[in-house]
Amino acid sequence: xxxxxxxxxMNQMTTRSWSVPAxxxxxxxxxxxxxxxxxxxxxxxxxxxxxxxxxxxxVAISSLCRGGxxxxxxxxxxxxxxxxxxxxxxxxAELGAPCLVLVAGGLEAGSRDLAGARARVAEAVGExxxxxxxxxxxxxxxxxxxxxxxxxxxLSTLDQALDLALQFPPDQVGVVVDTFHVxxxxxxxxxxxxxxxxxxxxxxxxxxxxxxxxxxxxRAMMGDGPIDFASLSSAVAAxxxxxxxxxxxxxxxxxDTDPRTVLDTALSRYQQLIEPHTTTEPTRTxx
Amino acid sequence: xxxxxxxxxMNQMTTRSWSVPAxxxxxxxxxxxxxxxxxxxxxxxxxxxxxxxxxxxxVAISSLCRGGxxxxxxxxxxxxxxxxxxxxxxxxAELGAPCLVLVAGGLEAGSRDLAGARARVAEAVGExxxxxxxxxxxxxxxxxxxxxxxxxxxLSTLDQALDLALQFPPDQVGVVVDTFHVxxxxxxxxxxxxxxxxxxxxxxxxxxxxxxxxxxxxRAMMGDGPIDFASLSSAVAAxxxxxxxxxxxxxxxxxDTDPRTVLDTALSRYQQLIEPHTTTEPTRTxx
Numbered sequence: 001x002x003x004x005x006x007x008x009x010m011n012q013m014t015t016r017s018w019s020v021p022a023x024x025x026x027x028x029x030x031x032x033x034x035x036x037x038x039x040x041x042x043x044x045x046x047x048x049x050x051x052x053x054x055x056x057x058x059v060a061i062s063s064l065c066r067g068g069x070x071x072x073x074x075x076x077x078x079x080x081x082x083x084x085x086x087x088x089x090x091x092x093a094e095l096g097a098p099c100l101v102l103v104a105g106g107l108e109a110g111s112r113d114l115a116g117a118r119a120r121v122a123e124a125v126g127e128x129x130x131x132x133x134x135x136x137x138x139x140x141x142x143x144x145x146x147x148x149x150x151x152x153x154x155l156s157t158l159d160q161a162l163d164l165a166l167q168f169p170p171d172q173v174g175v176v177v178d179t180f181h182v183x184x185x186x187x188x189x190x191x192x193x194x195x196x197x198x199x200x201x202x203x204x205x206x207x208x209x210x211x212x213x214x215x216x217x218x219r220a221m222m223g224d225g226p227i228d229f230a231s232l233s234s235a236v237a238a239x240x241x242x243x244x245x246x247x248x249x250x251x252x253x254x255x256d257t258d259p260r261t262v263l264d265t266a267l268s269r270y271q272q273l274i275e276p277h278t279t280t281e282p283t284r285t286x287x
Numbered sequence: 288x289x290x291x292x293x294x295x296x297m298n299q300m301t302t303r304s305w306s307v308p309a310x311x312x313x314x315x316x317x318x319x320x321x322x323x324x325x326x327x328x329x330x331x332x333x334x335x336x337x338x339x340x341x342x343x344x345x346v347a348i349s350s351l352c353r354g355g356x357x358x359x360x361x362x363x364x365x366x367x368x369x370x371x372x373x374x375x376x377x378x379x380a381e382l383g384a385p386c387l388v389l390v391a392g393g394l395e396a397g398s399r400d401l402a403g404a405r406a407r408v409a410e411a412v413g414e415x416x417x418x419x420x421x422x423x424x425x426x427x428x429x430x431x432x433x434x435x436x437x438x439x440x441x442l443s444t445l446d447q448a449l450d451l452a453l454q455f456p457p458d459q460v461g462v463v464v465d466t467f468h469v470x471x472x473x474x475x476x477x478x479x480x481x482x483x484x485x486x487x488x489x490x491x492x493x494x495x496x497x498x499x500x501x502x503x504x505x506r507a508m509m510g511d512g513p514i515d516f517a518s519l520s521s522a523v524a525a526x527x528x529x530x531x532x533x534x535x536x537x538x539x540x541x542x543d544t545d546p547r548t549v550l551d552t553a554l555s556r557y558q559q560l561i562e563p564h565t566t567t568e569p570t571r572t573x574x
Contacts, residue, residue: 107496112515118473147434149471150496150513160473184436186405186447209394209437213500226437228399 006202006241006278008270009062011036011248014205015259020045024057026263034060036203036246037095039088051095062244063099063140063176063201064092070124071105071117071154078120082127089128093135098243099200100132101140101176106151117154122164125173133172140200141165142176145184147215158182158191165198174200177236178248180207180219183227192235199241204229204274205249212252219249222269233277245274293489293528293565295557296349298323298535301492302546307332311344313550321347323490323533324382326375338382349531350386350427350463350488351379357411358392358404358441365407369414376415380422385530386487387419388427388463393438404441409451412460420459427487428452429463432471434502445469445478452485461487464523465535467494467506470514479522486528491516491561492536499539506536509556520564532561 010032012023020041027035035054042050042064054061067088072078085102092100104121107114125139132139141161144153155161158175165173175198182188192199206225208218222229233245247266254262297314299305299322305313307328314322322341329337329351341348354375359365372389379387391408394401412426419426428448431440442448445462452460462485469475479486493512495505509516520532534553541549 107513112513114470114513114515115518145433146471147432147498147502150494156471156473183401184433184443186443207437211434211502215434215498215502226394226399226401228401231402 006237006243006245007033008267009034009036009244009246010263010266011063011065011203011246012038012041013065014247014249014254014266015262016041016255018259020050021053022259024053024059026260027059028057030263030267032059032263032267034062034244036063036065036201036244036248037061037097038065039091042091042095047091047094054095060244061095061097062246063101064088064095064097066101066103066142067139068102069105070121072108073111073113073116073120078124082124085124085128086131089132089135089137092137097137099138099140099174099176101142101201103142103144104153104155106149106153114149114154121154122167125164125168129168129172133169138171138200139173140176141173142178143181145181157185158188158195162191162195162198170197174198176201176203177232178203178205179227179229179232180205183207183232189231189235192232192239196239199236199239199243201243201246202233202236202241203246203248204233204270205247208251214252217250217252219251221249221251221254221265222247222273229273230277233274237278245270245278293524293530293532294320295554296321296323296531296533297550297553298350298352298490298533299325299328300352301534301536301541301553302549303328303542305546307337308340309546311340311346313547314346315344317550317554319346319550319554321349321531323350323352323488323531323535324348324384325352326378329378329382334378334381341382347531348382348384349533350388351375351382351384353388353390354426355389356392357408359395360398360400360403360407365411369411372411372415373418376419376422376424379424384424386425386427386461386463388429388488390429390431391440391442393436393441401436401441408441409454412451412455416455416459420456425458425487426460427463428460429465430468432468444472445475445482449478449482449485457484461485463488463490464519465490465492466514466516466519467492470494470519476518476522479519479526483526486523486526486530488530488533489520489523489528490533490535491520491557492534495538501539504537504539506538508536508538508541508552509534509560516560517564520561524565532557532565
């Protein structure tokens, strides 16, 4: 019985000066099997053109980023967000993306109703889940680091995202595990273990220490910070995940670097720090 | 049967341009019953002089900040830290402080051993607990916001701090609940509920949105950010806490403001946002 491994994918944001075809071509040359794409650059290049580019190159799409932002208390705007998310699901389906990454949204300006915001996120996922499943797209609930709770995501831990995902069928809703967002969590390894069958995407990057002035750009290349990719990757593998592992880095210095160099470094760090921990050991007990 | 309330205390860091006697005198005049003091300014003014100042004024000390920093893997330096913490316990006892606030410490430079760092924190608390109890001082384990995990505190959630505290007698080790650090936590109200008899200190401040460049100065006056003090304070009260509530704010603009104005504002915001939620309702069931 052979073991299974997950494989590297380049998220578009890491090499964001590249157009869709530039990224896809570079990945094809290096044998990188898939890419994570964002709606805006896909729209710029064109949805049909992006699909054709992927088909021609043989490079797969591991995720479409991103939907979400469900926290408004204004019913009209909340409905508009749902409509926009249905369009995002359609785009993901058109591109053959297995999942649409969702960012929950933060508190509205002046709001202190964290519980209410979280309830609206859950309600929105309930509105979208069946539609996503019908299009062959899984919604990926991504817990964001608690530092983003106020302004970006009221989903703050993997346990919280998973508890929401578990309310829906596994072919409709799952979770995204992103090392940057969850590495600090004392319960993360247990939460990953609980996520068996629910992990729709595994994203990796490190965290800058000390933090930069703009917290949105606090991500670092794997190995340049304190995150232990061995324990996290082993846990993800042990939970049965065999999909893509996306390198997603928001970092001013990396964005100023030649994307080809960034891609080479990411590949090298992946092989060094992550790949050794991606084997799903054959288990004696069947499953 | 009358209900009990907790009461306001001013943490020295909020009005840090004031000396110990300036702070104590201002609090005495306004009827603020206690202050939270830091080791460095206390040492500057003198330990005996600080004690005398408190005795003369009738202002109590709600906490001494701070001990901790237990994560080094170097046995000699770890022992030195324990010695320094014993001195901090002695200082707290000398001042009549009911608790010594502990900050766990972050990862050492270059380390990725988060589990090891957390184990060393637990071991250090085990070394100090009985000594603290013998001096009449409770160790207050403070979970810091996960954004500080790498460089300041590997204790990242109230649940995690509480699980450690529960390994020791309640007169030796408890937890500090600080709104800034825990407000985002989906499990915080349950964790506060679990903390009955273990809360040694309740600290309040808000969080700046958007964040400032220096994350250490991201604290704001209560009411100036998204934190809901009603639910958190009610939970702390319902958990039976009747001690001091310390206003502790690290904020450049506040430090540039006349400390008397800051104290007035803190009092006003406390009365408006927190005091209405501090009543421990008499319960029908005995306890």
